[in-house]
Amino acid sequence: MFIFEKRTQIPVVIKNRNPKLASYILSQYGGPDGELGAALRYLSQRFAQKDKRAIALLTDVGTEELGHLEMIGSIVSQLTTGEGARSFDRYGVGDYYIDHANAVYPASASGVPFTAAYIQSKADPIADLMEDLAAEQKARATYDNILRMCDDPDVANVIKFLREREVVHFQRFGEVLDILQEKIC
Numbered sequence: 001m002f003i004f005e006k007r008t009q010i011p012v013v014i015k016n017r018n019p020k021l022a023s024y025i026l027s028q029y030g031g032p033d034g035e036l037g038a039a040l041r042y043l044s045q046r047f048a049q050k051d052k053r054a055i056a057l058l059t060d061v062g063t064e065e066l067g068h069l070e071m072i073g074s075i076v077s078q079l080t081t082g083e084g085a086r087s088f089d090r091y092g093v094g095d096y097y098i099d100h101a102n103a104v105y106p107a108s109a110s111g112v113p114f115t116a117a118y119i120q121s122k123a124d125p126i127a128d129l130m131e132d133l134a135a136e137q138k139a140r141a142t143y144d145n146i147l148r149m150c151d152d153p154d155v156a157n158v159i160k161f162l163r164e165r166e167v168v169h170f171q172r173f174g175e176v177l178d179i180l181q182e183k184i185c
Contacts, residue, residue, distance in 0.1 A: 007097075008067065008070060008071050008074065008104060009067060009071070009161070010071075010157075010158060010161050012071050012074040012075055012078065013078075013080055013154060014075060014078035014152070014154045014155055015154055016079075016152055016154070017078075017079055017080065017081070017082060017083050017087070018079050018091070018095075018152065019049075019079065019080050019087060019088045019091045019093050019096075020085050020092060020093055021079055021081035021149070021150060021152060021155065022075070022076045022080050022093075023091075023093045023096060024109050024146055024149050024150075025072060025075050025076055025079070025146055025155070025159070026072075026076055026078050026105075026107060026108070026174075027107075027108045027109035027110075027142060027146075028068075028072045028139070028142060028143065028146070028162070029069065029072045029073055029106055029107075030105070030106025030107045030108065030113070030114035031075060031107065031108035031109060031114075031118075031142070032108060032111075032112075032116075032118045032120075032138075033135065033138035033139045033141075033142045034069075034071040034072070034074055034106075034108075034139070034142070035065050035066075035068040035139075036069055036106055036114055037114070037118040037119050037135075038061075038062070038068075038080070038135055038136075038139060039062050039063075039065035039066045039068075039069060040062075040116070041062075041119040041120065041121065041131070041132065041135060042058045042059075042061050042062030042065065042132065043058070043059070043062035043063075044119065044121040045058050045128045045132070046058035046059050046062065047136075048121065048122075048123035048124075048125070048128070049125055049128075050125065051093040051125065051176070051179070051180060051183075052133035053176055053179060054125060054129070054176050054179075054180065056170055057173070060096065060133075061169050061172065061173075062088045064165070068162055068165065071158060071162065073104045073161075075155060075158060075159075076104045077102070077104055079155070080102045083102065085097050085098075085101075088166055095111070096111065120181050125180050126177070126180060126181065126184075128178070129173055129176060129177040129180065132169075132173045133170055133173050133174060133177070136166050136167075136169045136170035136173065137170060139166045140163055140166040140167060140170070143159055143160075143162060143163035144163065144168065146159050147159055147160065147163070148166055153172060
């Protein structure tokens with residue numbers, strides 16, 4: 001099926017601890033425009049596609065999004081490792097600590113747990129690809145928002161990489177959309 005290398009696309013090595021920053025980045029783990037929703041969306045949509053290029057792209061991008069989920073989880077974990085209840089409280093995220101301690105839990109930055117309602121699979125190739133284009137732009141915008149809140153260069157470098165991948169995914173979905181629309185005409 002796949003060959004798995006036990007390393008992320010780029011190294012995730014965070015030196016400083018910051019539970020507040022982790023709470024923002026958590027949105028890309030399990031928030032409405034995060035990596036978990038993207039992976040599930042694309043890996044679900046692929047089953048209704050008829051075009052082999054679209055199936056391959058949805059499989060590849062969906063699998064890559066799982067790798068991004070691992071990277072986001074690593075950032076959040078490294079930002080909170082060794083931090084206790086008082087630290088979370090000092091950073092204003094004590095309520096997260098009460099429910100999850102240092103665990104990486106799929107939720108938005110505002111604390112709303114992940115829900116399958118974040119994803120869409122319509123079995124219409126054009127509608128699904130339009131959804132995917134929008135999803136990639138929303139993920140990019142979320143990464144832009146995180147970068148505006150982030151003053152840690154170790155974190156920012158990984159976020160910039162992930163943001164760039166959202167742009168590439170948007171471009172690839174656009175290319176396949178053009179091919180499918182040509183077939184319809």
